[in-house]
Amino acid sequence: MRSVRLLGLALALATANTAYLTWRYLAVRHGWAAPGTGLCSWTAWIDCDRVLQSAEARFFFVPNAVLGLGFFGGCGWFWLGARTATGGRRELALRWLANGLAVGALASLWFLYLMTRLDALCPLCPWNHLLAFVAAWAARRVLVLPGKAPAGAVCEERVTTSSDAGADRAVLGRLAVRSVAFGLAAIAAWWFGSGR
Numbered sequence: 001m002r003s004v005r006l007l008g009l010a011l012a013l014a015t016a017n018t019a020y021l022t023w024r025y026l027a028v029r030h031g032w033a034a035p036g037t038g039l040c041s042w043t044a045w046i047d048c049d050r051v052l053q054s055a056e057a058r059f060f061f062v063p064n065a066v067l068g069l070g071f072f073g074g075c076g077w078f079w080l081g082a083r084t085a086t087g088g089r090r091e092l093a094l095r096w097l098a099n100g101l102a103v104g105a106l107a108s109l110w111f112l113y114l115m116t117r118l119d120a121l122c123p124l125c126p127w128n129h130l131l132a133f134v135a136a137w138a139a140r141r142v143l144v145l146p147g148k149a150p151a152g153a154v155c156e157e158r159v160t161t162s163s164d165a166g167a168d169r170a171v172l173g174r175l176a177v178r179s180v181a182f183g184l185a186a187i188a189a190w191w192f193g194s195g196r
Helices: 002-029 048-052 064-084 087-116 125-144 162-193
Strands: none
Touching (some): 002 064, 002 125
């Protein structure tokens, strides 16, 4: 059960962290706050505001913090929904979540590389990437809990009927729509908040 709590905690912390970084990006960009005055602006070199305003802090035109908020918040919503699913649907939802978090953890390697190219350091940003790996690891551990399988074991496959498959698709569809909607809402809030 520690893995269950660890997964929820990692997703909650990463969501809160990226929410702060998203707010900070908007606050500095629109003059709501002066650059260099944030919680994570300590020196000329250790300054979130400088990092958040850099070209490397955006993927195309969307700030990385917004993408992180959408990803971690969406995964958090998916996790809350997966916890309420039962039996095979829960296991299937956990597989989707674990795979999504694994892809996110791999993407974190790119963002970590980008941070090495900057002339400033955001002390909060590396935590998001560490939390991505923690969440991916915890999701894999939670995946084996339903069958009480030992560490490293794969959960037993189940026989699926066509009615089960339809119900599985419905549950996963609702979870996916809710998660993607959260991500899109984060991007939309940034879009409209930035005056585009």
